[in-house]
Amino acid sequence: MKFVLLIYFSLIFIGVSQSYKSKESSIADGREIYNDFCIRCHLSDGKGTPGEIPPLAKSDYLLNDVDRSIYAIKYGLKGKITVNSREYDGVMENQGLDNDEIADVMNYILNSWGNSYSELITDDKVDKIKK
Amino acid sequence: MKFNKFFFISLISVLSISLSCAQENTPEIESPKNINYSYEIISDGFEIPWGMCFISKNDFLATEKSGTMFRIKNGIKNTISGLPEVYLRGQGGLMDVCLHPNFKENNLIYFTSSSSLGEENGGNTALYRAVLKNNKLEKLKLLYKGKENSKKGQHFGSRIIFDNNGYIFFSIGDRGNRDLNPQDLNRDGGKIYRLTEDGKIPNDNPFSNHDITKKAIYSFGHRNTQGMVKHYKTGEIWTHEHGPRGGDEINIVEPGKNYGWPKITYGINYSGTSITDITNFPGMEQPLYYWVPSIAPSGMAFSTSGIYPEWKDNLFIGSLKFNYLERLVLKDKKVIKREKILEKIGGKVRNVVEGPDGFLYVGVDGIGIIKILPN
Numbered sequence: 001m002k003f004v005l006l007i008y009f010s011l012i013f014i015g016v017s018q019s020y021k022s023k024e025s026s027i028a029d030g031r032e033i034y035n036d037f038c039i040r041c042h043l044s045d046g047k048g049t050p051g052e053i054p055p056l057a058k059s060d061y062l063l064n065d066v067d068r069s070i071y072a073i074k075y076g077l078k079g080k081i082t083v084n085s086r087e088y089d090g091v092m093e094n095q096g097l098d099n100d101e102i103a104d105v106m107n108y109i110l111n112s113w114g115n116s117y118s119e120l121i122t123d124d125k126v127d128k129i130k131k
Numbered sequence: 132m133k134f135n136k137f138f139f140i141s142l143i144s145v146l147s148i149s150l151s152c153a154q155e156n157t158p159e160i161e162s163p164k165n166i167n168y169s170y171e172i173i174s175d176g177f178e179i180p181w182g183m184c185f186i187s188k189n190d191f192l193a194t195e196k197s198g199t200m201f202r203i204k205n206g207i208k209n210t211i212s213g214l215p216e217v218y219l220r221g222q223g224g225l226m227d228v229c230l231h232p233n234f235k236e237n238n239l240i241y242f243t244s245s246s247s248l249g250e251e252n253g254g255n256t257a258l259y260r261a262v263l264k265n266n267k268l269e270k271l272k273l274l275y276k277g278k279e280n281s282k283k284g285q286h287f288g289s290r291i292i293f294d295n296n297g298y299i300f301f302s303i304g305d306r307g308n309r310d311l312n313p314q315d316l317n318r319d320g321g322k323i324y325r326l327t328e329d330g331k332i333p334n335d336n337p338f339s340n341h342d343i344t345k346k347a348i349y350s351f352g353h354r355n356t357q358g359m360v361k362h363y364k365t366g367e368i369w370t371h372e373h374g375p376r377g378g379d380e381i382n383i384v385e386p387g388k389n390y391g392w393p394k395i396t397y398g399i400n401y402s403g404t405s406i407t408d409i410t411n412f413p414g415m416e417q418p419l420y421y422w423v424p425s426i427a428p429s430g431m432a433f434s435t436s437g438i439y440p441e442w443k444d445n446l447f448i449g450s451l452k453f454n455y456l457e458r459l460v461l462k463d464k465k466v467i468k469r470e471k472i473l474e475k476i477g478g479k480v481r482n483v484v485e486g487p488d489g490f491l492y493v494g495v496d497g498i499g500i501i502k503i504l505p506n
Contacts, residue, residue, distance in 0.1 A: 035401075036221065036283060036284045036285060036307060037221050037284040039401050040401070040427075043401070044401055044402050044403070052454070076178075078178065078497065089477065089497075090478070090496075090497060091178050091179070091478070091479075091496050091497040093178065093179060093196070093197070094197070094219070095220065095221050095284060096218075096219040096220035096221065096223075096284075097220075
């Protein structure tokens with residue numbers, strides 16, 4: 001019986017330690033990060049400024065390759081990119097966010113302004129994206 | 132009756148929309164009819180060239196926000212060693228750099244950087260002094276460090292200048308905590324500070340005899356000051372600061388004065404909601420000029436040399452939002468004309484400095500340092 005209980009509690013412990021925060025709470029935290037670090041350029045509607053700051057709302061660049069966007073947030077982005085058939089040539093600086101913060105803000109932008117993305121981005125996933 | 136109700140509701144909503152959209156402030160920005168200048172890139176490969184100061188006309192220092200300081204001598208870019216660790220987050224990083232007025236004899240330079248020194252997580256703005264020996268910093272000394280640290284990404288300031296009395300002025304922004312920092316004289320952030328050249332608090336600082344802890348404060352109620360210049364004739368300290376959405380300001384800072392943020396502002400939140408209903412209040416200073424809509428001002432210089440005859444005594448301010456250099460014509464401390472310079476430059480205009488040769492040098496994100504040439 002003791003042994004069964006031990007296994008039972010160990011399983012709970014493993015379960016807890018490996019569980020990620022829920023999508024809802026990650027999106028909520030991501031909104032805070034967005035309002036702090038991103039909103040000045042990408043604006044509250046995620047539309048950016050055509051020709052100057054690329055949109056996140058319904059952005060093919062974002063939704064077609066999530067790893068590429070994680071990389072850009074993690075290490076910065078410079079040079080020509082094409083977003084929704086329009087060319088952009090600016091600088092987005094590495095904002096110095098922690099991996100869990102990058103995961104949160106990704107979940108927020110992937111699920112706002114009409115965007116939807118089924119996969120939950122985790123800090124593990126962010127961690128695996130290397131320079 | 133139904134119709135009346137509908138009409139009434141429409142009227143209210145039209146009124147509230149027109150009230151919530153602030154009117155564009157005059158004078159309206161213009162594009163020049165004739166372009167009477169050209170430019171050349173004198174140093175490239177910069178992402179965010181925040182700070183710049185000249186040792187001589189062919190020898191200057193420039194900072195890259197991500198944490199590198201360069202010495203560009205006769206067009207050759209060398210990395211300066213011996214910098215402290217930079218806390219890179221959001222708008223923070225390695226920021227302004229400035230020479231001691233007597234640099235030729237003492238080789239002292241001053242610079243601001245965000246720093247994680249201290250107990251709490253996060254960072255805040257620090258002012259350092261060091262001796263520049265060739266391409267190396269020696270005798271590094273921390274002169275001031277804003278407290279507390281914060282993980283917020285916003286509003287580190289920062290600009291540094293010396294006034295005519297040898298005092299050093301520098302700015303720290305509100306660090307994303309407008310409710311606590313800018314109006315509290317016991318907290319850092321949202322302030323312009325004044326120190327002696329070795330980091331002491333001058334005896335005649337406005338609050339040096341007051342019962343407050345931050346006696347280095349010179350003026351307060353600022354949001355985020357990223358432009359500061361000494362007036363070429365009067366010696367006054369001219370500054371500008373970012374507003375939220377609308378409400379960027381030019382101020383001439385005076386000792387002990389309160390510039391109002393966030394109690395009064397001409398701006399609104401990024402989301403469109405209001406911050407305060409009032410734009411003026413007794414005991415709080417009105418700006419010399421305010422921008423609606425915001426241009427996101429950065430860097431500030433007067434053109435005094437006469438090298439650009441039509442621009443003499445005009446004020447130049449970079450726009451991070453619209454990627455141009457703004458030329459402001461002033462008359463009796465009133466802005467009477469605004470014009471876009473370097474309109475198609477293709478990057479955020481981060482900084483502008485008048486060099487010892489009288490030319491205007493401009494730091495542009497993603498491009499580098501450019502020199503404006505008159506035609």
